[in-house]
Amino acid sequence: MIIREATKDDIMTVTKVSTASFQQEALTLQLPERDLNIEPPGYNHEAMTQYMIEELTCYVIEQDNHIVGAIVLALTGEDYARIDRVFVHPSVQGQGIGKALM
Numbered sequence: 281m282i283i284r285e286a287t288k289d290d291i292m293t294v295t296k297v298s299t300a301s302f303q304q305e306a307l308t309l310q311l312p313e314r315d316l317n318i319e320p321p322g323y324n325h326e327a328m329t330q331y332m333i334e335e336l337t338c339y340v341i342e343q344d345n346h347i348v349g350a351i352v353l354a355l356t357g358e359d360y361a362r363i364d365r366v367f368v369h370p371s372v373q374g375q376g377i378g379k380a381l382m
Contacts, residue, residue, distance in 0.1 A: 281380055286338040286350060291329050293347045294340060299324040301349075301367035320365055336364060341381055348372045351381040 286294060302323045309318060322328025332338050337353040349368035353361040368377045 281377065282342045283339055283380065284342070286333045286340045288330070288333060290340055290347060291326050291333060294333070294338070294350050295324065295326045295329040297347055297349060297369045298329065298365075298367050300369050300371075304370040323365070323367075332364070337361070339381065341368075341377055343372060343377070349377045349381055 302319050306315075306318050309315075311318065322331075332352045337355055339351050339353075340347045341349045349366070349372075351366040352364040354364050355361045366378060366381055368381075
C-alpha cells in the first residue's frame with residue numbers, strides 16, 4: 281500500500297471510490313431518511329472532490345496501483361486537524377486500509 285497526497289489527476293477516481301463507499305454504507309444501514317453522517321454532502325460529485333483536493337488536505341491510498349481509499353483533513357492550525365471524511369472502496373474493506381489512512 282502507498283499513501284500519497286491526492287492530485288487533480290485523482291479527482292474522477294477518488295469520486296468513484298467515495299460514491300461506492302458511501303452508497304454501500306447507506307444500503308447496508310437502510311435508514312428511513314438520508315443521514316448526512318452516512319452520505320456527506322457532495323460525496324458523489326467531482327466538484328466537491330476537486331474542492332477537497334485543492335482546498336483541504338487529501339491523501340489517497342493505492343493498492344496494486346489503484347486508488348482504493350482516501351482521507352480528507354481540514355487543518356486547523358499548525359498542530360491540529362479535523363478528519364472531514366475517510367472512505368475505502370467496499371471491495372477492499374476489512375483489509376486494514378482505513379486503519380492505515382488513520
